[in-house]
Amino acid sequence: MSALLQTTRPDYPEAGADDAVARPLRHVRELSDKVFRGVSRGGGVIVLAIMVLVGIFLTVQATQAISKVGIVAFLTTQKWSPETNQFGIAALLTGTVLIAIVALVIAFPLSVGTALFITEVATGSFRRTLVSIVDLMAAVPSVVFGLWGLIFLQPAIVPFSQWLSTWFGWIPIFRVDAADPGNPLPDTSLYTSSTFIAGVVVSLMIIPIMTSMMRESFSRAPIGEREGAFALGATRWGMVRSVVLPFGRGGMIGGTMLGMGRALGETIAIYLIINPIFNINIHILQNGTNSIAAHIALRYGEANAFSMSALMAAGLALFVMTMIVNFTASAIIARSRSGAESEG
Amino acid sequence: MTDDTMTVRLDLDDVPGLTGGTRLPREDLAPEAEDESRVVIGFSRDDAFTVAGAAAAGLAIGLLLTVAVTLIPIGWLLPLSFLWFVAIYSTLVFLRNPGPAVRDRFWTVMLWAAGVVVVGSLALVIGFTLVRGEDVFAQMFSTAGGQSFWDRFHFFTTDMRGVGPLSGLDEGGILHALVGTLIQIGIALAITIPLGLTTAVFLGEVGGVFARFVRTIVEAMTALPSVVAGLFIYAAIIVGITHAFNGFAAALAITVLMLPIMIRSADVVLRLVPGNLREAGHALGAGQWAVVWYVVLPTVRAGLTTAIILATAHGIGETAPILLTAGVTSNLNFNPFEGPMTSLPLAALEFVKSPQPNMIARGFATAAFLLVVVLVLFLVARALGGQEPGKLTESQHRRLTARSRATLARIESRAPRPVAPLELDELLVFNHYLAPGEDSRPAAGPGQDPTR
Numbered sequence: 001m002s003a004l005l006q007t008t009r010p011d012y013p014e015a016g017a018d019d020a021v022a023r024p025l026r027h028v029r030e031l032s033d034k035v036f037r038g039v040s041r042g043g044g045v046i047v048l049a050i051m052v053l054v055g056i057f058l059t060v061q062a063t064q065a066i067s068k069v070g071i072v073a074f075l076t077t078q079k080w081s082p083e084t085n086q087f088g089i090a091a092l093l094t095g096t097v098l099i100a101i102v103a104l105v106i107a108f109p110l111s112v113g114t115a116l117f118i119t120e121v122a123t124g125s126f127r128r129t130l131v132s133i134v135d136l137m138a139a140v141p142s143v144v145f146g147l148w149g150l151i152f153l154q155p156a157i158v159p160f161s162q163w164l165s166t167w168f169g170w171i172p173i174f175r176v177d178a179a180d181p182g183n184p185l186p187d188t189s190l191y192t193s194s195t196f197i198a199g200v201v202v203s204l205m206i207i208p209i210m211t212s213m214m215r216e217s218f219s220r221a222p223i224g225e226r227e228g229a230f231a232l233g234a235t236r237w238g239m240v241r242s243v244v245l246p247f248g249r250g251g252m253i254g255g256t257m258l259g260m261g262r263a264l265g266e267t268i269a270i271y272l273i274i275n276p277i278f279n280i281n282i283h284i285l286q287n288g289t290n291s292i293a294a295h296i297a298l299r300y301g302e303a304n305a306f307s308m309s310a311l312m313a314a315g316l317a318l319f320v321m322t323m324i325v326n327f328t329a330s331a332i333i334a335r336s337r338s339g340a341e342s343e344g
Numbered sequence: 345m346t347d348d349t350m351t352v353r354l355d356l357d358d359v360p361g362l363t364g365g366t367r368l369p370r371e372d373l374a375p376e377a378e379d380e381s382r383v384v385i386g387f388s389r390d391d392a393f394t395v396a397g398a399a400a401a402g403l404a405i406g407l408l409l410t411v412a413v414t415l416i417p418i419g420w421l422l423p424l425s426f427l428w429f430v431a432i433y434s435t436l437v438f439l440r441n442p443g444p445a446v447r448d449r450f451w452t453v454m455l456w457a458a459g460v461v462v463v464g465s466l467a468l469v470i471g472f473t474l475v476r477g478e479d480v481f482a483q484m485f486s487t488a489g490g491q492s493f494w495d496r497f498h499f500f501t502t503d504m505r506g507v508g509p510l511s512g513l514d515e516g517g518i519l520h521a522l523v524g525t526l527i528q529i530g531i532a533l534a535i536t537i538p539l540g541l542t543t544a545v546f547l548g549e550v551g552g553v554f555a556r557f558v559r560t561i562v563e564a565m566t567a568l569p570s571v572v573a574g575l576f577i578y579a580a581i582i583v584g585i586t587h588a589f590n591g592f593a594a595a596l597a598i599t600v601l602m603l604p605i606m607i608r609s610a611d612v613v614l615r616l617v618p619g620n621l622r623e624a625g626h627a628l629g630a631g632q633w634a635v636v637w638y639v640v641l642p643t644v645r646a647g648l649t650t651a652i653i654l655a656t657a658h659g660i661g662e663t664a665p666i667l668l669t670a671g672v673t674s675n676l677n678f679n680p681f682e683g684p685m686t687s688l689p690l691a692a693l694e695f696v697k698s699p700q701p702n703m704i705a706r707g708f709a710t711a712a713f714l715l716v717v718v719l720v721l722f723l724v725a726r727a728l729g730g731q732e733p734g735k736l737t738e739s740q741h742r743r744l745t746a747r748s749r750a751t752l753a754r755i756e757s758r759a760p761r762p763v764a765p766l767e768l769d770e771l772l773v774f775n776h777y778l779a780p781g782e783d784s785r786p787a788a789g790p791g792q793d794p795t796r
Contacts, residue, residue, distance in 0.1 A: 029631070035634035040550055043542030044558045047603060051565045054576045054600065061579050113458020121355025121455050130459065132726055137466045139654070141661025142570075143689040144711050147696055148469045151476070151704070161418060204465055211462070235448035258567065267664035268693065278665050292666070293571040300578065300668045308583065315575040319568075326567045330560070 019079035021204045022225035046314035055319065062313035065306065074313060077122020080278050080295070082302075082310040089314050095195065096289040096318070099270060100286060102199025107207045108256055115214035120240055131215070138208035146269035149201035154192055157200065161191040161285045176286045185281055195284040198291075201269045217251020217336060218244050221274070257329035261322045267293040292318040338340065358371060394436050402429030409461030426457065470715060475730075477712025479705040480513055499709065504674035509700045520676040521691035524591060525660060527680050528670070528687055531595035532659055536602045537652060539691040544610035546649075549636050559611065573600040574665030581676040589671025597665035604653035613647030614640065648728035657721040661714065688714045691720050 029037075066074050070087060075087025118130050161176075168174040176190055221244045229239040245252075270291050276298060277288035292314050299311055406425030410418050430453055484496045493512050499517040507516035539671045543562075577597040582589065617640050625635035641648070671684030674696055679685075686694070688710055695707030735745065 030633070032633040033631045036551050036636065038551055040542050040618060042556070044546040044555060047543045047607065048558050048561055050600060050603065051568075052560050053580075054568065054572065057576050057579055058572070105758035110458050110462055113455050114462045117455040117459035121452060122459070128748060130463070133463055136719070136722050137462075139657045139661070139718055140466070140469065141663065141689050141711075141714055141749055143661070143663045143692050143717060144473055144715055145469060147692065147708065147711050148472055150696070151708075152472050153466075156419075192516065202470070207462055235444050237448040237451040238444055240451070261567040265567065265571065267569070267571040268667075268689075271664075272693070272696070293569055296575060297664050297667055300575070305583075308579075312575060312579060315572050319572050322567060322569055322572075323564060326564045330563050 003230075021209050026067065055323075056260045058312055058316040058319055061309055062316040063309075065309035068306075072236055080299075080306075081308075082307040086261045087310050089292060089317055091278045091280050091288050092292045092295050092314060093317065094276075094282070094290050096264055096321075098195050098284060099199045099202055099283065099289065099291055100260050103202035103206055104205035104256060104260055106200060107210055107259055110203075111207050111210035111214055111255065111259070114211045115218055116240060116244070118211075118215050119218040120236060120244065131212075134208050134211050134215075138212075142205060142266065142268045143272075145201055145205055146272035149197065149269055150272045153200060154197055156191055157197060160190050161194065161196060162188075165191070165285045173282055173284050175283050176235075177333045179281065191285055192288075193273060193287050195274075195281070195286075195289040198270045198289065199284070200274045201273060202263050202266050205266060205269065206262045209262055210255045210259040212296040213255030213333065214248060214251050217248040217255070217333075220251075220329050221247035233253075252334055254329045254333035254336065257325050257332065262331065264317065264325065265293055265322050266291075270294040271297045351383050356702050363536055375739065394433065398429050398433035398436055399430045402426065429453075468718075473708060473715055474710035474712050476705070477710075480709035481712075483513060503676040505676070507674070509698060509703060511702065513702055513705060516706070518688065518691055519708075520674065521686050521688045521710065523676060523678065524594075524670065524685040525687040527678070527685065527688070528591055528595040528598060528666070529656060529659055531592060531680060532598040532602055533652070533656065535595075535599045536606055536655065536659075540606035540651075540655070541610055541648065544607050544614055545636060545641075547607070547611050547612035549632070549640065562604045562607050562611075566608055568601065568604070570601055570662055571664040571668070573597050574668035574727055576600065577665065578668045587671065588682075588683075589684040590682055591670055591677070591680035594666045594670035594687065595680065597661045597669050598662055599663055601665065602655045602659040605658055607649035609654060613644045613651060614649065617643050646728045650725045652719050653725035653728070657718045657725070660721075661689055661718060666690045667693070688717075 029285055065082070065087075069077070069087065074088050075093070076090050077086060078091045080092075081088045102269055113135065114130075118127055118134070165174050165176040169282065173218070178190060225243045225247070226302060227241055231244050234242060271294040274290065274294060275288050276290045276295065278290065281288055296311050296318075302311070377424055402425045405428045406421050409416050409424060410421045416424065420691050430450070433453060434446060440447045441449075442721045480499055484499065498514070500522065502515075502517040503520035504516045504518075505520075543558070547559050574597050577593050578601065581593040581596060586593065587622075621639055621643060622635050625639040630638065666687050667690055670686060670690065672690065673684040673686050677683050677685045692710040692714065695703045695710060698704065698707075
């Protein structure tokens with residue numbers, strides 16, 4: 001039996017034919033091909049150079065400021081006054097991360113739900129329309145979201161902030177200092193321009209990228225496993241839980257991190273909404289927060305070169321943070337992709 | 345193995361009564377009454393009534409608690425009704441279905457809710473902006489002011505020079521921002537289109553280790569914070585060279601942000617070109633450049649146009665980098681190399697920062713106009729992008745056929761020439777010179793690049 005299964009090779013009559021190697025081919029490119037390859041490679045080099053220059057430029061410009069105060073002081077100081085050499089990004093960093101976290105907490109369930117809705121529930125032209133709508137949402141300018149957040153959302157959501165802080169104020173992040181629940185006419189300005197409102201607006205801006213990454217990874221769940229689950233008697237939700245979600249886990253994590261990268265770098269919407277402060281404020285419902293990007297947009301006009309260098313240092317911190325998040329995200333997505341392909 | 349299957353085969357000719365054709369057993373018996381199927385697939389009328397009933401009940405309870413009894417503020421109406429709807433619907437389903445089916449229905453409702461919330465918020469954002477922008481556009485179509493038809497379009501034909509904070513909406517416009525946006529996006533496109541498409545072709549057609557490295561960097565750069573791009577141009581161009589705000593610096597900042605978007609979407613489109621099209625080109629003796637120019641690029645023309653338009657839509661909406669590089673002005677400026685030059689999103693931002701209601705109205709009108717431009721660009725991109733690579737529209741097909749006929753006529757009109765047998769050297773025409781040589785590396789055609 002085993003002898004039958006073995007591969008047998010025919011005997012070549014020529015001696016030494018088993019050592020045959022591929023016939024060497026000499027590859028001569030035409031001049032036009034050489035030019036084409038050279039020019040297109042040149043394009044790649046230019047693009048790479050631009051992208052690398054961004055990092056180099058920020059680093060070089062930032063060193064003046066960072067070397068003056070030291071990196072530890074720069075990361076821990078809750079103040080921004082380059083004139084007196086007292087500046088740091090502690091409050092900016094906390095604000096940026098808090099806004100991103102609020103945005104993710106809101107955007108994650110909505111994105112997972114919408115992505116599953118598009119891949120599992122919607123069919124045909126309805127699905128294509130939904131995909132287009134989500135893509136369109138990504139193209140809406142951030143200033144439009146900012147205007148909407150400032151003029152429409154802020155007045156509408158303040159009562160909700162009040163309700164949240166009244167009933168859940170015992171949780172530290174929901175506490176609002178100086179708020180008096182007994183006051184029948186509470187001061188609404190305590191609740192405006194807060195981390196929470198900025199986070200809600202940013203969540204709308206990161207939903208499209210998260211949804212489309214998740215949708216892509218959910219739709220790649222293999223059809224065989226889907227039908228297998230149905231054949232074993234699973235309902236649609238049972239199939240989603242046992243097949244689609246496990247297969248899409250990499251895409252979910254990667255998409256969330258991509259969304260986080262966007263949330264960290266969002267500028268104009270936050271710039272319009274927040275009331276910039278320089279103390280760490282973890283009470284997300286309370287007036288006053290800050291973010292690196294909004295801070296840069298607010299202070300770019302500072303005349304003196306050293307202040308500019310300080311801003312560059314803040315920009316560098318933001319750049320490094322988003323790049324770490326993004327490279328991690330694309331590594332996770334790439335790995336989940338390659339796994340899915342080998343299954344299919 | 346083959347022998348086993350042979351024995352199973354029946355010789356139908358030997359079976360009595362079978363004279364050809366398939367015959368079902370018990371065909372001549374009276375048909376049995378069909379079992380009623382117990383599981384109904386799809387959305388039955390019963391399901392529809394359950395959903396409608398639960399929705400009505402939920403809304404009724406919500407209205408009762410908020411409007412009638414005023415126990416709960418009116419703002420809670422929708423969330424409250426939704427909670428009651430879910431509770432009632434789950435109970436109704438639970439009465440007639442087993443646990444897994446109840447969970448399935450519950451989560452289906454949740455998925456619908458997520459989709460509705462996302463689409464609803466987008467509709468709210470777009471609708472609110474358009475409605476608030478109407479203050480300015482309304483007087484464009486009203487005859488109350490007694491202005492001539494063209495004067496009513498002042499919002500698009502004048503700038504904000506000399507318009508004070510208290511001036512009425514019948515003065516001033518966004519011509520300066522419109523011109524600024526057009527010039528900036530024009531310069532950005534003039535750089536981005538050749539550079540971006542060349543790089544995308546490099547990633548897709550040339551390949552190699554370096555191309556993969558560039559692709560990784562480009563993908564990371566799609567998420568470059570826009571304010572960082574602005575800061576980079578501010579440090580490199582404004583501080584370093586011009587020492588003043590100008591439109592060209594803003595265009596460069598937009599370029600930095602648009603490049604990765606365009607490269608990425610063009611790269612995705614180029615990967616959709618079927619490999620056999622390229623191989624057919626090579627088989628006909630075309631070199632790599634000829635295949636890219638005559639086969640690959642025409643095949644994905646629609647997709648590349650979509651990539652360009654989408655990148656434009658994103659570039660037009662960028663605000664932060666322009667704020668850092670172009671400066672703020674209320675005057676019309678045609679020269680991108682000198683003087684501040686504002687753009688549409690930046691003008692909207694500046695208008696809204698003012699406390700005056702008229703200024704805020706102008707801000708919304710500017711944002712609404714910007715939104716309409718982006719929407720139109722997006723719809724055009726969608727319409728073009730719907731075309732699959734290699735698939736032609738009716739008119740394109742007709743044109744191609746006509747051109748092909750003309751070529752045939754030209755070929756036939758030529759006198760046939762005697763054809764000499766090919767010498768080995770003439771095989772160079774086929775680009776791959778097949779001869780034993782010192783270079784033993786196998787030729788890597790672009791279609792089967794081993795590094796990809």
